[in-house]
Amino acid sequence: MKNSDRSAGRLQKLGVALALGLSASLALSACAADDPLAVIADSGDNKNYIAGDGSVTEYAAAERGEPLAFTGTGYDGSTVDSADWAGQVTVVNFWYAACAPCREEAPDLVALHDEFESAGAQFIGVNIRDTQETAEAFERTFDIPYPSLNDQNGGVLLAMTSYVPPQAVPTTLVIDKEGRVSARILGLADKSTLGALIDAALAE
Template sequence: MNARRWTAGLLATVAAVALVGCTSSKAQEKTCTTTTDGIFECAPDQRSAPPKLAGELLLGGTYDVTEARGQVVVVNFWGSWCAPCRAEADDLEAVYQATKGSGVSFLGINVQDSRDKAKAFEKGRVTYPSIFDPSSKTALALDIPPNSVPATVILDREGRIAAVIRAAVKQEGLQPIVERIAAEKPASN
C-alpha cells in the first residue's frame, strides 16, 4: 500500500477522533480552546489524564514518558519525507536548548519512515531522542491526537496534554508557549 495513502487514511481517522474534543469521558467533558493560528490548548483544570507514550528509541534503547514526570515534555511528530518537518527542525532544537535548563525535555516521534532515513535526518539536526514509530500507533494513543505531520504536543509537568500545534513550528511561536507551561504552578495534592 502506498505510504502516503496509508498516512492520509491514518490522519483522517485521527482527525475523526479529534473531533470529539477534549474529553476524558462522557461524564466529565473538558473544554479547550483553539487560537486563530490553530493552536489547541487546555487550561490546567481542563486537561485529561496523562497519555501513555513509550517505545523504542531511534538510536537504541527505550523511552517511557512517565520517567519525565515533573518536567514539561515537548513531543514532536515528524518524518524525514516531510518538508515542513525539515524546515522546523532547527527551531525545535533552538527551543530545546533555550528551555532545557528550566525543566523542559523534548521527544521526537518518527512516523512513516525507515530507520536509516530517520537517522540520517536527525544527524546533526537535533540532540533530543526520538521514538521510532513507523506505524504511527503512538499518535492514536493520545486523547487529543495530532492529525497532521508535523505536529507538536506539549505535556505539562503532570504529563497531561496542555497544547497541540498541528503545523510546523517556529522558535518565536513555540518558545513562549513552552515557557508559559513550564511556569505553571503544580496542582495542589
C-alpha cells in the same frame, strides 16, 4: 534575563502571533521555491501528506484530563515511558524525513531545545514512518540533539489520537509537569509561539 521577564516576553509574542493569525501555510509558500519537498507538500497531489494550518490549541489545566500513557522505542533501542516525564515539561514533535514543514521547523526546534533544556524542558521526536537509516540521516543533517522514537507501528500515535490527527504531520505537543497535554500546534510550529507555550508550561 529573569525567568519572569522572559516568560512575559514570550507570552506577549504569543498574543501577537495569535492576533495576527500566523499560519503554517504562509511559511510553506515562502519556502517552496527553495525546497522541492515543500513543492510536493503544498501541491495537494496525494503524497500521503496532510498539511496542518499552524493552529494553536491551549488546554486549561482543569480540562486536561488524565496524563498520557504509552511507551516507545528509540532508534538506539532504548525504551521511553511517558510515566517518567512527571515533574518536567516535555515537547513532543511528530515528524518524518520527507515532510517539508518538518524540515522547515527543524532548526527552530533545535534552537528551542538548546534554550530550554537547562530550564527543565525536554524534547522528544516521534517518527511515524522512516527506517532507522533515513531518520538518522535527517538527524545528522539538522544536528538534532534529542532522541526520536521509531513509531512505524503507530503505537505512540494511537495513544495520542485525541491530539494528533493521523497523517497531520508535523504536530507538536507541549506536555505539562503532570504528563498532560497543555498545548498543541497543528502544522509547522512558529518558533516564538512554541517558545511562549513552553514558558507557560514551565511557569505552572
